[in-house]
Amino acid sequence: MNLFPKFFIVSLLFAVAFWGCDNTPVDPGDDFVQLQFNISHQVDDQELVFDDIKYTNEAGNTYSVVTLKYFISDITLHNSDGTEYMIDDEHYVDATDPTTLTYSPGDSIPNGDYTHVSFIFGLNATKNVNGYFVNPPESFMEWPPAMGQGYHYMKLEGKYDSAGVVTKNYNTHTGPSMGNQYFIEMTLPSSSIKAEGTNLTVDLMMNINNWYSGPNSYDFNTYGQAIMGNQAAQKVLQENGADVFSVTEIR
Amino acid sequence: MKNPLLYLLSLFTTLFLYQCNRAPEPPIPEPEPTPTPYVIEIPQGFPDMIIPDNNPMTEEGIALGRKLFYDPILSADNTQSCGSCHAQEHGFTDNLKAFSVGIDGIEGTRNSMPIFNAGWSASFFWDGREPTLEAQALKPVTNPIEMHNTWPAAVASLQAHPEYPDLFKAAFETDTITKDLAAKAIAQFERTIISANSLYDQVGLDGLSPAAKRGFDIFYTERGDCFHCHGTKLFTDNDFHNNGLEVLSPDIGYGEITGLDSDFFKFKTPSLRNIEFTAPYMHDGRFQTLEEVINHYSEGLVFSQTIDPLMKNVGQGGVQLTADEKQDLIAFLKALSDTSFTNNPNYSQP
Numbered sequence: 043m044n045l046f047p048k049f050f051i052v053s054l055l056f057a058v059a060f061w062g063c064d065n066t067p068v069d070p071g072d073d074f075v076q077l078q079f080n081i082s083h084q085v086d087d088q089e090l091v092f093d094d095i096k097y098t099n100e101a102g103n104t105y106s107v108v109t110l111k112y113f114i115s116d117i118t119l120h121n122s123d124g125t126e127y128m129i130d131d132e133h134y135v136d137a138t139d140p141t142t143l144t145y146s147p148g149d150s151i152p153n154g155d156y157t158h159v160s161f162i163f164g165l166n167a168t169k170n171v172n173g174y175f176v177n178p179p180e181s182f183m184e185w186p187p188a189m190g191q192g193y194h195y196m197k198l199e200g201k202y203d204s205a206g207v208v209t210k211n212y213n214t215h216t217g218p219s220m221g222n223q224y225f226i227e228m229t230l231p232s233s234s235i236k237a238e239g240t241n242l243t244v245d246l247m248m249n250i251n252n253w254y255s256g257p258n259s260y261d262f263n264t265y266g267q268a269i270m271g272n273q274a275a276q277k278v279l280q281e282n283g284a285d286v287f288s289v290t291e292i293r
Numbered sequence: 294m295k296n297p298l299l300y301l302l303s304l305f306t307t308l309f310l311y312q313c314n315r316a317p318e319p320p321i322p323e324p325e326p327t328p329t330p331y332v333i334e335i336p337q338g339f340p341d342m343i344i345p346d347n348n349p350m351t352e353e354g355i356a357l358g359r360k361l362f363y364d365p366i367l368s369a370d371n372t373q374s375c376g377s378c379h380a381q382e383h384g385f386t387d388n389l390k391a392f393s394v395g396i397d398g399i400e401g402t403r404n405s406m407p408i409f410n411a412g413w414s415a416s417f418f419w420d421g422r423e424p425t426l427e428a429q430a431l432k433p434v435t436n437p438i439e440m441h442n443t444w445p446a447a448v449a450s451l452q453a454h455p456e457y458p459d460l461f462k463a464a465f466e467t468d469t470i471t472k473d474l475a476a477k478a479i480a481q482f483e484r485t486i487i488s489a490n491s492l493y494d495q496v497g498l499d500g501l502s503p504a505a506k507r508g509f510d511i512f513y514t515e516r517g518d519c520f521h522c523h524g525t526k527l528f529t530d531n532d533f534h535n536n537g538l539e540v541l542s543p544d545i546g547y548g549e550i551t552g553l554d555s556d557f558f559k560f561k562t563p564s565l566r567n568i569e570f571t572a573p574y575m576h577d578g579r580f581q582t583l584e585e586v587i588n589h590y591s592e593g594l595v596f597s598q599t600i601d602p603l604m605k606n607v608g609q610g611g612v613q614l615t616a617d618e619k620q621d622l623i624a625f626l627k628a629l630s631d632t633s634f635t636n637n638p639n640y641s642q643p
Binding site for chain 1: 340510596607
């Protein structure tokens with residue numbers, strides 16, 4: 043009698059029995075490190091406090107911040123051996139909502155030396171299409187179909203005193219203006235990370251005044267409201283935005 | 294058993310079932326009739342609906358909620374139902390009155406709100422003081438200037454009624470009627486009230502009249518800048534804003550709830566779907582027509598500390614639309630009317 047068919051069936055059954063339900067996740071063990079980002083917002087050296095007209099930008103506008111909402115996406119760690127690990131697709135921040143300020147990207151990274159962290163401020167062109175986000179709050183970042191579709195990269199809104207007389211509104215809204223892409227590919231300065239088995243927290247800080255200076259001085263009297271279709275304003279913000287984030291600590 | 298393979302087979306079967314922890318349930322005796330689960334159909338492009346875990350929708354629950362919604366039995370003198378101030382043909386808002394009147398003939402201080410697509414909202418009333426439809430549904434019954442009843446009295450009437458005990462039993466499998474079950478049933482019914490079939494939904498931008506198309510451009514650009522608050526498929530951000538209305542009363546809206554100065558005079562953004570049917574407009578019903586509303590955004594804005602930063606050109610009173618632009622904008626707003634919703638037989642008095 044040929045034993046082979048039996049043997050075959052037995053091994054098949056083994057395979058089925060053990061493969062049947064794959065509900066034990068791979069234990070990351072000590073070789074993988076989970077990152078957490080703690081995001082904070084400042085205006086130069088002051089902590090951001092909402093709704094108070096007390097900040098001054100390079101152009102001399104005295105302003106408040108009422109709304110600050112934005113996306114970062116394609117969050118990537120760059121290993122010194124050249125490997126890249128994209129640890130999350132996108133993250134939405136509402137600076138008034140603390141739950142969005144501590145952020146743990148979906149994927150962990152293996153132990154090793156990483157030269158830097160990079161991400162996109164906003165969303166790349168492939169993602170930035172109508173319907174990409176179905177649910178709020180992300181869906182409420184909608185950028186109108188008639189103006190390029192998709193989503194705002196950022197809504198930064200508030201009031202400013204024009205020459206100390208009247209209070210006016212400003213809307214620093216960035217996005218895919220008339221289909222032109224103004225997202226920012228950011229490499230975080232001082233973001234080299236040594237991953238050695240323990241989870242790490244990266245303290246990330248946005249300096250709001252950096253949107254309004256370096257290289258271009260941004261004046262609310264010129265670009266106060268209705269800049270969503272204004273290519274010059276979008277370009278200025280893209281250039282200024284490159285250095286808005288800094289890493290204050292990795293622990 | 295002759296065949297050792299059979300042993301192995303049963304061994305592996307056991308192993309398989311055990312490992313998966315999915316052993317078959319022992320057969321259960323013939324069950325009591327249970328409520329029939331209702332799967333809500335989400336229109337294309339709409340978000341996931343917010344349905345509390347402790348109030349799953351069922352056919353029986355929805356039918357009960359619909360009956361309760363239209364039944365004056367919940368009011369103290371049997372004269373007023375939810376439907377009295379929320380009429381389907383007006384998008385479930387009041388019939389052309391600025392302030393709704395309760396059973397004692399006393400006027401409230403706010404305009405009745407439309408009820409549709411409420412399953413996507415996470416705060417209710419103009420000031421957002423209730424977090425769920427269930428919590429909201431408890432309030433009008435006891436409100437002294439609305440149905441002016443007590444819940445013990447309302448529950449006693451329901452319990453003594455020839456039909457309600459059976460309907461509650463069918464919906465919630467209990468003989469004891471409570472106010473919470475009544476509220477749950479009403480909330481289930483309200484979640485079924487969906488409007489997503491306006492002309493604009495049906496034909497898209499390309500199918501609109503030339504005037505409505507021009508209105509669309511005003512709405513969806515910073516020319517009119519309506520979309521920032523009245524955007525997405527819901528035509529509302531379900532958030533709170535001060536849209537620059539002149540302060541006419543001590544009603545501070547959302548500020549009353551949060552206690553923050555920065556929230557004074559903010560009110561919930563209403564959906565602009567069916568706006569043609571829901572006059573008068575704003576939390577106090579101050580505007581009778583859409584023309585008056587558009588004039589407000591165009592040249593009537595009044596500055597106050599908490600005015601929303603999205604309000605354009607406040608110093609000049611607003612976005613300064615021409616007479617033609619105003620008509621175009623209204624043409625677009627009217628393309629958001631959905632008569633298949635105002636006439637939907639599933640939402641009417643049963």
